[in-house]
Amino acid sequence: MHSEAVASRSADQKDSRESRNGGPQLDAVSLAIIEQLQEDGRRPYAAIGKAVGLSEAAVRQRVQKLLDQGVMQIVAVTDPLTVGFRRQAMVGVRVEGDVESVADAVAAMSECEYVVMTAGSFDLMVEVVCEDDDHLLDVINQRIRAVPGVRSTESFVYLKLKKQTYMWGTR
Amino acid sequence: MHSEAVASRSADQKDSRESRNGGPQLDAVSLAIIEQLQEDGRRPYAAIGKAVGLSEAAVRQRVQKLLDQGVMQIVAVTDPLTVGFRRQAMVGVRVEGDVESVADAVAAMSECEYVVMTAGSFDLMVEVVCEDDDHLLDVINQRIRAVPGVRSTESFVYLKLKKQTYMWGTR
DNA sequence: GGCTGAGTTGCGAAATCCGTAGCATCGACC
């Protein structure tokens, strides 16, 4: 399942270069391919090849490798609020002790779609997607706060998604 | 460009139903189609049709409409930190006055990939992707804080992405 | 030189995409 790829990928690095930025470094061509797919995840390989100066087959193999490596996922993204019937929140978590193990525990929860270790007054930022208010309350107060090492949490319930893009490459 | 679709979409709603959850409500079939594409954004229409009980052409038309409406995007997603050489942060913003206009101003910045209006001690949560520390500093201190109505900001620099999924539908 | 492996290219078969025509349904309107 590609969904877990990014998470698991960031767990097993080996050399210094990878442990600094979390994966094998990509050459300019792979970057360009990713940019193409950030604009349109269904763009044909031939069109990408034309844009980056490679044959169709070459693009195909590179894309497959990027997917296998977990460097990239090609997925449909929605605003859960738009899709309806759900409560969403960003939760800041303050941790004492090992932050990474807490992050792993939180990441294991299916309701937590996005988990980042941060520097600042929170050690962890977690995006939570829930069925309704009761569910949200349960996840935050019972599940996340129950993780050993969690000192405190602060919640920011989503009211409206204003922007959502994935095009760091293209500007 | 699909990247702006969600943002622009949330700007022009009309009826009460839409303004409450940000878009036209979706029937079970469209939901099922989205779930399929959340697993694999390149899944063939025929395969999706088989899974949801529709013809290939019907799926294609529905997907196209969902994309046009901005309900869904099909894109490649990466961890910018994995891809390398970039600084990322979540920025909490406290606003006085009209939150929505501030949100729009922030959303207009290309470095801000994700903008949400929230309830809690921040009015806005903004995810910022930058080239380097100087760039990040500039965006936060010069650009975001310069927006009229911004009272204060607090930053959480990303250290490591632990999890990133888009499968609210499948669990 | 000769070997090896990663990356690339070219090509044919199979599968997919895409436009369109035809049909059924539904609500609005007279």
Next chain:
DNA sequence: GGTCGATGCTACGGATTTCGCAACTCAGCC
């Protein structure tokens, strides 16, 4: 009741894309 327009589905054929594979290039290495 009948008509009109909009909508959504199926069917189908041609253009395009995907996929698997064999051949090729080019470093690096012994």
